[in-house]
Amino acid sequence: MVYIIDQYGRPLMPTERYGKVRRLLKNSKAKVIKRCPFTIQLMYDSTAYTQDIMLGIDAGSKHIGVSATTADKELYAADIELRNDIVELLSTRRESRRTRRNRKTRYRKPRFNNRKRGDSWLAPSVRAKVNTHLKVVSDIYKFLPISKIIVEVASFDIQKIKHPDISGTEYQQGKQLGFWNVREYVLYRDNHTCQCCKGKSNDKVLNVHHIESRKTGGDAPNNLVTLCETCHKGYHNGTVKLPKTIKRGMSFRDATFMGVMRWAFYNRLKELYPDVKLTYGYITKNTRIENNLSKEHYVDVRCISGNPLAEPLGYVYYQKKVRCHNRQIHKYKINKGGVRKRNQADYLVKGFRLFDKVKYNNKEYFIFGRRTSGFFDIRDLQGNKVNKGSISCKRLKYLYTPNTYLTERRFTGSA
Incomplete structure (x- = not known):
């Protein structure tokens, strides 16, 4: 599937006429503006005919499912993995800040109640995930003329999960x-x-x-x-070990997150886009069973979009959200002799940036680590190293620089 926008930046209907797309690019009547998903922009005036496209979104705390469909065909499908390292990074930053203040300003007056939070305040980890949901929708609107958004959210009764027989005033x-x-x-x-x-x-x-x-x-x-x-x-x-019977109880972090973010995300969507509807998991399950469909994540999202019998695309764009900036100046651990090593590398190392997509041995990888010697650490999207050592940048072919998302196409086997 090739996605198209007109010369004014407005999205048009995608096409599978690859021969025509190739001729347009060859004759300079179109240009490539994005490689994955492949998107071109027309360089001439064209008609703006579009069809109704439904966008289904399966909101979650770790993954977001997305499917854009018409009544007959699925046009786009994606699975986005969210960041789950923000709590740990904030905790590490807090530890560094407190130890630094203890060293530098030992007699500094404590200040803990000098910050005011508004009614719409969200924890940084929750706010980052809500913003990622919004950015995913915004990016899809750039290359598809979406008519309607349907969002599936989950509602959890945590007290009911802990105590199935709870009722009435027992909640209080x-x-x-x-x-x-x-x-x-x-x-x-x-x-x-x-x-x-x-x-x-x-x-x-x-x-x-x-x-x-x-x-x-x-x-x-x-x-x-x-x-x-x-x-x-x-x-x-380290001289005493706890008994094996002492274990942490069930964690409800994901359930709590969904309870907090669902209304924040839904209300923000309604402010930004004209036609937004809400649905729930039991409705999706009923739709899937009625149409005799398999239990797969990409199938559930297609059911959410309202067109469960649309022809599947056959592949899913798997995306992973990565951090945009790392403002930590020095490494957290100090080397011998009290030397603090800088944590920040140069913006470009041998012409490559962090997370650039490159080709090595006819396969595509991402740069996860760079060294000034020119030997890089390249991995696939799951973080698996290509080999045990580093690879010279001379053996890598630059493809493109991702924009906060690492993306690859995975075939689902149902086309």
């Missing part, structure tokens, strides 16, 4: 009702007894320990356990 009477804070609840839950030695150390000082680090597991009660100070210090010193 959680396990932590009557406790001052989470710590008091955890101590009461564990009967004020160390869960490692069961009181054999005779240490009366109790601590609340994170099973997983606070960075990844958070402060939820199912990630906390009571340990005496002897066991707590021994665990962090």
Whole structure:
């Protein structure tokens, strides 16, 4: 499928007449403006006839499914992998900032309550994913004349998941009702007894320990356990091991994210585009079963678009969102002798940028690491290295520079 925009930048209907596209490019009546998905711009005045195109979006916390269809044919399908490293990066930055302040400004007056948050404030990790959803839609509007958007979101009742029999006023009477804070609840839950030695150390000082680090597991009660100070210090010193029965409980991070972002994303879409509708997973499932379709992600998104029986495209554009900038000046770990190594490389190294798409041995890869010596680390979209060592830039052929998305085409086998 070749996507077309007119000379004024307005999207037209895509085409599969590859011979005509080749002649237009050869005669300079069109030019290539994007390689993946392949998009051309006409250099002459043309008609602006379009058909109704429905855009189905399967919103998610880790992946976004997209399918643009007419009544007869699927025109575009994509699976976008979202970034999930923002929480860790922010935690690392916070650690660096606090240690730096302890070294540089030890007597600086504490300031914790000097920041105001608006009613529409979202956590940075949630805001980044919502913005990625919006950018995906905006990019599709640049090469397809979309008529209507249908968004599938999920609604989770976390308390119902934890306690299937909950009802009525029980929603207002959680396990932590009557406790001052989470710590008091955890101590009461564990009967004020160390869960490692069961009181054999005779240490009366109790601590609340994170099973997983606070960075990844958070402060939820199912990630906390009571340990005496002897066991707590021994665990962090490496002399004590926790029993195998102590495990982190079920995580509801993705469910919480969907509950927060669905309305933020949907309301923002309605502000930007004229015709936006909402749907839910059970409707998609019913549509798929009624039309006797297989349970695949790209099939579900086609059902969301409202045209489940449209002819499949036969391939899906798999995209991975990567960070746009890395403003960290120095490496987090200091070398021997107190030398801080710079974290930022030059903008261009031997004419290549980070994440450039290149061809090596007739296969396409992405540059994940550059060295001034000219030997680069190239990988596929899953992050698998081509070989154990680096590859000379002289053996690489530059293809193009992605715009915040690493993209490759994957065949689905159903055309």
